[in-house]
Amino acid sequence: DAGITQSPRYKITETGRQVTLMCHQTWSHSYMFWYRQDLGHGLRLIYYSAAADITDKGEVPDGYVVSRSKTENFPLTLESATRSQTSVYFCASRDRLTNEAFFGQGTRLTVV
Amino acid sequence: SQKIEQNSEALNIQEGKTATLTCNYTNYSPAYLQWYRQDPGRGPVFLLLIRENEKEKRKERLKVTFDTTLKQSLFHITASQPADSATYLCALDLGAGGTSYGKLTFGQGTILTVHP
Numbered sequence: 001d002a003g004i005t006q007s008p009r010y011k012i013t014e015t016g017r018q019v020t021l022m023c024h025q026t027w028s029h030s031y032m033f034w035y036r037q038d039l040g041h042g043l044r045l046i047y048y049s050a051a052a053d054i055t056d057k058g059e060v061p062d063g064y065v066v067s068r069s070k071t072e073n074f075p076l077t078l079e080s081a082t083r084s085q086t087s088v089y090f091c092a093s094r095d096r097l098t099n100e101a102f103f104g105q106g107t108r109l110t111v112v
Numbered sequence: 113s114q115k116i117e118q119n120s121e122a123l124n125i126q127e128g129k130t131a132t133l134t135c136n137y138t139n140y141s142p143a144y145l146q147w148y149r150q151d152p153g154r155g156p157v158f159l160l161l162i163r164e165n166e167k168e169k170r171k172e173r174l175k176v177t178f179d180t181t182l183k184q185s186l187f188h189i190t191a192s193q194p195a196d197s198a199t200y201l202c203a204l205d206l207g208a209g210g211t212s213y214g215k216l217t218f219g220q221g222t223i224l225t226v227h228p
Contacts, residue, residue: 031214042220043156043201050214058215090155094214099144099205101216103155 006091006104013081013111021076021107023091031094032074033058033101034066036087043090049074081111114139116219118202124225131189133222135202138183144205145178145185146216149198156201160187192226199223 004025013019025032034046035058045058047066055066063085065077078085091104119134135145144163148156162169162178162185169176175188189196203216 033215040220043218045215045217048215092155099146099161100158101146103157106153106155
């Protein structure tokens, strides 16, 4: 199916563990993004990527690592999870022609 | 500092009325401004984009205005329906000369509730 998919949808992990959130898009969009959404803060940009092998920090990058070896995949890794990283994470890709962003369904991550 | 503010956290209106949502920004120079709708438990969905050199954009019952002097965008839903109830997010697409830098910066959103 065409679109952007995130996995897992829900994840509970322990403090200090490494966890990777997956994002896959089928359109070959150049731009991809990771946001976190928390009450009182709205959507905040963690990292973004303009193309394969090109990534850059957003507003809240600390504690996160990204990679983009293939255009269609943009995984987000929490190297050592902390409770403050409990959040809903959204991946998005962007159509350069229309400038419209397409979001995945989100991953709800709980760090205990 | 850079800031994006949406006028209120929540807006309640009666069915059939026009809902008007406000997005104000400071210390940004957006190439575009976008509006998204987000339903509970879902990702945001694109609604409209307006460029820095455009004053107004329409799509069915939706209308967006963009005033780069006031640094403000207004988002209107006419003849509102209960199905329009959702969170609406404005997003700045930074850039210059009509060219986007690529990333979107979002406001906190306004929760719109349309009562029957």
